[in-house]
Amino acid sequence: MTNSTALDRLTAHASELRAIRHDLHQHPELAFEETRTSEIVARELARLGCTVTRDIAGTGVVGTLSHGHGRKSIGLRADMDALPIVETTGLAYASRTSGKMHACGHDGHTAVLLGAARYLAETRDFDGTVHLIFQPAEENIGGAERMIEEGLFKRFPCDAVFAFHNWPGLPTGQFAVRPGTIMAAVDTPTVIISGPGGHGAIPHKSADPIVAASAVVTALQTIVARNVDPTEPAVVTVGAFNAGTACNIIPESARLELSVRSCSSPVRKLLAERIQAIVKGVSEAHGCKAAIDYEFGYPATVNTAGETQFAREVAAELKGAHPIIDLGAPTMISEDFAYMLEVNPGCYFMLGNGDGPERKMLHTPDYDFNDELLVLAAAQFGRMVERFLPKS
Ligand SMILES: [Zn+2]
Numbered sequence: 001m002t003n004s005t006a007l008d009r010l011t012a013h014a015s016e017l018r019a020i021r022h023d024l025h026q027h028p029e030l031a032f033e034e035t036r037t038s039e040i041v042a043r044e045l046a047r048l049g050c051t052v053t054r055d056i057a058g059t060g061v062v063g064t065l066s067h068g069h070g071r072k073s074i075g076l077r078a079d080m081d082a083l084p085i086v087e088t089t090g091l092a093y094a095s096r097t098s099g100k101m102h103a104c105g106h107d108g109h110t111a112v113l114l115g116a117a118r119y120l121a122e123t124r125d126f127d128g129t130v131h132l133i134f135q136p137a138e139e140n141i142g143g144a145e146r147m148i149e150e151g152l153f154k155r156f157p158c159d160a161v162f163a164f165h166n167w168p169g170l171p172t173g174q175f176a177v178r179p180g181t182i183m184a185a186v187d188t189p190t191v192i193i194s195g196p197g198g199h200g201a202i203p204h205k206s207a208d209p210i211v212a213a214s215a216v217v218t219a220l221q222t223i224v225a226r227n228v229d230p231t232e233p234a235v236v237t238v239g240a241f242n243a244g245t246a247c248n249i250i251p252e253s254a255r256l257e258l259s260v261r262s263c264s265s266p267v268r269k270l271l272a273e274r275i276q277a278i279v280k281g282v283s284e285a286h287g288c289k290a291a292i293d294y295e296f297g298y299p300a301t302v303n304t305a306g307e308t309q310f311a312r313e314v315a316a317e318l319k320g321a322h323p324i325i326d327l328g329a330p331t332m333i334s335e336d337f338a339y340m341l342e343v344n345p346g347c348y349f350m351l352g353n354g355d356g357p358e359r360k361m362l363h364t365p366d367y368d369f370n371d372e373l374l375v376l377a378a379a380q381f382g383r384m385v386e387r388f389l390p391k392s
């Protein structure tokens, strides 16, 4: 198929893709609870003639299409989970479950991959195997990692893997990518600083965890400013600081929750070392003790050069309305497709979700995936398969 044929064919299915997306949007399911979503995905893949494998990492689904005798294989991945947010869009197809919402556009990602599946099943203009990977739990708890632990790439070997995220702030359909790190690693240390509290009027008879923790928060800001190479991206955010119950009580503990982002292993290691040294040292200087539970989260999402160039060439071929953007720097958001890129070559790219004022940021209650992306993104996936697995 040519690029325009791919777009034309998928445009003919645009209303069906929109209907699938709106249905998923109305019925959001949180991480590892995507039972309805995975049922719909599995049913649709089976209807299209894919070999369907279910129950990988709970609700994960893989649809496999093989054609010809080619031995090469490609993996395309979509995430299916929603977020615990009360939707305020007022859309006709808004969430029917208060407190759950597709606020990251994974409804769109799922519909796009089903669109690509339909296109590939109908045209079969490739020689080899494509694995369509629908993963649970992208948000925070690593559905991709669990799928890999449960043998994803042993059972479904892939020569390369690809995925995308819709990206508010970029014009609709604009393709943005970079080789190397495109998204950051995220670690989430929890700190508990404790000391003998006491009466708020008798501070000299206590060690005050609130004062110690406040000093820790301030001192942590010196890590990025003074320890990390200024040319290397890094973030240390204290997102939660909880302590105390009343104005006249010095509490016995204070709790901090951090979000720590980095784009390379040496910086990640440095951040962990400096955070632990500062927390311990500053707490002790204030007469308190510190306990740190240093939770290492998603690694950095690192694109391989050849596959990035390949995805870029397919995007150029599709001739979107906007020029391709080569990102100068990674975003500090994190993404668990990183685990799949640790095992396979591949590329994670962004497609613009629109840059108008109506296009809200990810994870906000008035966000919505842009339906205009459905056809373009499915065509991008479809053409990547055809070019990765060419007929001889
Ligand atoms: Zn998200």
Ligand SMILES: [Zn+2]
Residues within 6 Å of the ligand: 104, 105, 106, 138, 165
């Ligand atoms: Zn997302």
